[in-house]
Amino acid sequence: MKKLISLLLSLMLVATLITACGEKKVEEPVTSTEKETKTETETKGEKVKFAIIVKNTGNPYNEKEMEGFVKAIEELGGEVILKAPDQPTAEAQIQMIEELIAQNVAAIAIAANDPDALQPALQKAMDKGIKVLSLDSAVNADSRMVHVNQADPTAIGTSLVAGISEMMGGTGQFAILSATSQATNQNAWIEVMKDDLVNYPDIELVKVAYGDDLRDKSVSETEALLQSYPNLKGIVAPTTVGVAAAGKVLTDKGLKGTVQLTGLGLPSEMAEYIESGVCEWMYLWNPIDVGYLAGYAAAALVDGTITGAEGDKFKAGTLGEKSIITVGDGTEIMLGDPFKFDAGNIGEWKAVY
Numbered sequence: 001m002k003k004l005i006s007l008l009l010s011l012m013l014v015a016t017l018i019t020a021c022g023e024k025k026v027e028e029p030v031t032s033t034e035k036e037t038k039t040e041t042e043t044k045g046e047k048v049k050f051a052i053i054v055k056n057t058g059n060p061y062n063e064k065e066m067e068g069f070v071k072a073i074e075e076l077g078g079e080v081i082l083k084a085p086d087q088p089t090a091e092a093q094i095q096m097i098e099e100l101i102a103q104n105v106a107a108i109a110i111a112a113n114d115p116d117a118l119q120p121a122l123q124k125a126m127d128k129g130i131k132v133l134s135l136d137s138a139v140n141a142d143s144r145m146v147h148v149n150q151a152d153p154t155a156i157g158t159s160l161v162a163g164i165s166e167m168m169g170g171t172g173q174f175a176i177l178s179a180t181s182q183a184t185n186q187n188a189w190i191e192v193m194k195d196d197l198v199n200y201p202d203i204e205l206v207k208v209a210y211g212d213d214l215r216d217k218s219v220s221e222t223e224a225l226l227q228s229y230p231n232l233k234g235i236v237a238p239t240t241v242g243v244a245a246a247g248k249v250l251t252d253k254g255l256k257g258t259v260q261l262t263g264l265g266l267p268s269e270m271a272e273y274i275e276s277g278v279c280e281w282m283y284l285w286n287p288i289d290v291g292y293l294a295g296y297a298a299a300a301l302v303d304g305t306i307t308g309a310e311g312d313k314f315k316a317g318t319l320g321e322k323s324i325i326t327v328g329d330g331t332e333i334m335l336g337d338p339f340k341f342d343a344g345n346i347g348e349w350k351a352v353y
Helices: 003-021 032-045 060-076 090-102 119-127 154-167 184-199 215-228 240-252 268-277 287-302
Strands: 051-052 079-083 107-110 131-135 148-151 172-178 201-209 232-237 260-264 281-284 314-317 321-323 326-327 332-335 339-342
Touching: 003 032, 003 240, 051 060, 051 090, 051 287, 060 079, 060 154, 060 240, 060 287, 090 107, 119 131, 131 287, 148 287, 154 232, 154 281, 172 184, 172 215, 172 240, 172 268, 184 201, 201 215, 201 232, 201 339, 215 232, 215 240, 232 240, 240 260, 240 268, 268 281, 268 339, 281 326, 287 314, 321 332, 326 339
Parallel strands: 051 079, 051 107, 107 131, 131 148, 148 332, 172 201, 172 232, 232 260
Antiparallel strands: 281 339, 314 321, 326 332
């Protein structure tokens, strides 16, 4: 009897094992084609990455440019990577370019701290298929596909000279407080100003000082100008950091009406000096629009709408259609003419940017 029970149990165990083996699902191998298809689908599902590198942190103008760039890329459904070094140096920007190459971004827009030093890194990026453009402060033509310029350098330079001459009554000494000595945009405007002085024989440019777009250094450089040139009648600061720093120094020292001030400034930062009369008027464009235009230009380069060649056209969101023109050795996209801010309109603009 015990043998019979043992035999029956053995038969049942065998039957169970056979049934289990029969129900087991065998996983079929995935072919290489299927794996590639899955990877391509995941890649297509990711947002295209657009990067912007500005001159340095703590720069209000650059912050507004980044704001505009983000707005454009978000409208286009892309992903934005924002980069800003602690100090306005080419070395810091080179490191950031290398990081972005490793991240395999689709495009890099850069406001350069040096026109030439970035060339090897940016050429490396372009060799990897990354679209490169500059904005605000240009790199040389071999280092980018196109440059987004805020305004015609000649219009900016001549407006600044005409402005300081009028404020000074057409006579006297003035100085320029610039950003860094390598800033291509600043240098272009300053060269125009120097050339235009032939039309103003009774005013004299005594010095070009550099505050490196750092507030404290710009304050120190302004104070040094006032000490070194006791007969100074005017300061032109074609940098938003510099003109605000100079406004503060002139205000603190009670030099309203004694030393005139103009330049390129943010309405939100210069309103108090324009309203007080320390600065009768100054110029600028909307830096948000500069970044916004760069964002749409970057996207147009990535999708092949433009290549950076003269005559290329693309739609830049709310800014409308823009065309590429040849300037010097390279090509540029112009935002528009500089705008004059004075006591009559600063109130409506100071809350905008």
